[in-house]
Amino acid sequence: MSADTPLLTLLTTTPLFAVGLTLAAYLLGSALFQRLKRPSWLPAILIAALLLAGALALIGLPYATYQQGATWLTVLLGPATVALGMPLYQQLPRIVELWRPLAICLPIAATLAACYSLAIAWLLGSSDTILASIAAKSVTAPIAIGITEQLGGTVALLLGALLVTGVITIPCVSLAARWLHIDDERLIGFALGLNGHAIGTVRAFEISPTAGAFASLGMSLTGIFTAVLLPLAWRLISMGS
Amino acid sequence: MPALSGFLWLISYWLIGEVVIHFTALPISSGVIGMLLLCATLAVRGRVPTSIAAAAQPLIALLAMLIMPGVVGVFFIIGELAGQWSAILIALVLGTLLSVITTLWLLKRLIGQPHVR
Secondary structure (H helix, E strand, C coil): CCCHHHHHHHHCCCCHHHHHHHHHHHHHHHHHHHHCCCCCCCCHHHHHHHHHHHHHHHHCCCHHHHHHHHHHHHCCHHHHHHHCHHHHHHCHHHHHHCHHHHHHHHHHHHHHHHHHHHHHHHHCCCCHHHHHHHCCCCCCHHHHHHHHHHHCCCHHHHHHHHHHHHHHHHHHHHHHHHHCCCCCHHHHHHHHHHHHHHHHHHHHHHHCHHHHHHHHHHHHHHHHHHHHHHHHHHHHHHHHC | CHHHHHHHHHHHHHHHHHHHHHHHCCCCCHHHHHHHHHHHHHHHHCCCCHHHHHHHHHHHHCHHHHHHHHHHHHHHCHHHHCCCHHHHHHHHHHHHHHHHHHHHHHHHHHHCCCCCC
């Protein structure tokens, strides 16, 4: 192992190593996903993340070092989030058509998305820090990090909660849609984005551009709604107890 | 280079979002503000310029890859959560299932199942 270390240090002086590793894991994960005939319970991103984590452990690269290099990729999340404004605009007529039901559904569904899990975790005796870390579990990562810092949670745990929530949302939506006899891509997309943030939205774009646009809408509205109300509600509840 | 100028647009909107947050102290991310601004601009112009489409489409297709580095971090904090993670997992999985069912049920009640046109 010790012979590898100087080489590893040399390679990780440039962010290209982390970027290359990420690209390789992503492409390999996508290829495996296709080979497995696109299972809905195992999204491509989970396969890729497992491969990447395995690779990091195997070559003994500390996560912090990897993360530093990968900033060259993650910085693109900003413009990529802005880019979602395009499908949002293209689907605007269909969204306007449904504005009333969506406006009624959103506050209820976004509140419940946080409350169900909080209630279950609280009943199972989780600590306040854990509750604060998973409260924003259905919110897209850049917004959720801000919320979690305000609530006093752990960001690393939040990202874990985001992954689990995003991944589990996909089979949950296909299960619930079949069960409730829903095949409207708009509803499925909205539910994917509202509950499963970016991971659900990525999945919705695989279904169709319409589903993707409704998912972006659900994701951004949930993000804004939760960002404004959750810290306020949290403060009120903490004052009461 | 249409994609390049489109990319500059996206970055500019994101930066505008940062400025808006700085002055309003809104607890929203600049990406979301930029997204809403972009959508509003496109609605005013009435069409999507080719430059923006050329930059936005590939970026949206890459979203999954862009969140991967953050996602991988989870595997490195599992040790810190010894004894807690089963409760967290149950809460997340069960809570998400319940919330997905509620969302879809609510939407179905509010919108109904439209006939295939």
